[in-house]
Amino acid sequence: MRILLTICLLFCAAPLAAQIAGPARVIDGDTIHVGETRIRLNGIDAPEAGQDCRSAQGFPFSCGSHAADGLRALIAGRAVSCAPLDVDRYGRTVARCTAGGVDIGQQMVRNGLAIAYRRYGTVYVPDEDAARRSGAGFWSAQMQRPSDFRAQEQVRDATPGGCVIKGNISSSGRIYHVPGNAFYDETRISPSRGERWFCTEAEARAAGWRAARR
Numbered sequence: 001m002r003i004l005l006t007i008c009l010l011f012c013a014a015p016l017a018a019q020i021a022g023p024a025r026v027i028d029g030d031t032i033h034v035g036e037t038r039i040r041l042n043g044i045d046a047p048e049a050g051q052d053c054r055s056a057q058g059f060p061f062s063c064g065s066h067a068a069d070g071l072r073a074l075i076a077g078r079a080v081s082c083a084p085l086d087v088d089r090y091g092r093t094v095a096r097c098t099a100g101g102v103d104i105g106q107q108m109v110r111n112g113l114a115i116a117y118r119r120y121g122t123v124y125v126p127d128e129d130a131a132r133r134s135g136a137g138f139w140s141a142q143m144q145r146p147s148d149f150r151a152q153e154q155v156r157d158a159t160p161g162g163c164v165i166k167g168n169i170s171s172s173g174r175i176y177h178v179p180g181n182a183f184y185d186e187t188r189i190s191p192s193r194g195e196r197w198f199c200t201e202a203e204a205r206a207a208g209w210r211a212a213r214r
Helices: 002-011 063-075 104-110 125-134 146-158 201-206
Strands: 020-022 024-028 031-034 037-041 052-054 060-062 080-087 093-099 165-170 173-177 196-198
Touching: 020 031, 024 063, 031 080, 037 104, 052 063, 060 063, 063 104, 093 104, 104 125, 165 201, 173 201, 196 201
Parallel strands: 037 093
Antiparallel strands: 020 080, 024 031, 031 037, 052 060, 080 093, 165 173, 165 196
């Protein structure tokens, strides 16, 4: 018995915290602080701080800020109760949370202010489908999926000057690729061959490159 206890102390995962409850502070559209605990809402993904969307009329607006404001409105000073489910790679507690008996993650998706994070579960997919059909929230605008935005930002951080458009030279001529193009990820830039990075499509066109087929 003592041997089993020793093995468990060495290798067993630490138990998740019990129910976490209290006043909440919103960090962004899918992250809150309850007391000293930073909580990532389970099953949803909201636009990032600094992520812009475009309205139906084509005007840019901060969808990250809009999502955070929507989450604040849902909580509206009410005590939040969270059931921990996991701990993510950033050390945040992943939990399903309610305020006034309402599942706030589910309501964010229903309001079109977040999407179902299918990578980690499908429980809110019906809510996303309903929000999309009704044009709720960001579904009446143009929004890049938050995961795609994060991937693009990682590419931007890793490229010269943060410019992400790839100016490639091939047998088809001078072609530029923007993130999301079919061959963007596999295109390699070789400055010794005259290839280069561009910050905008206008800059690429002015230099003699044409857009790749999407």
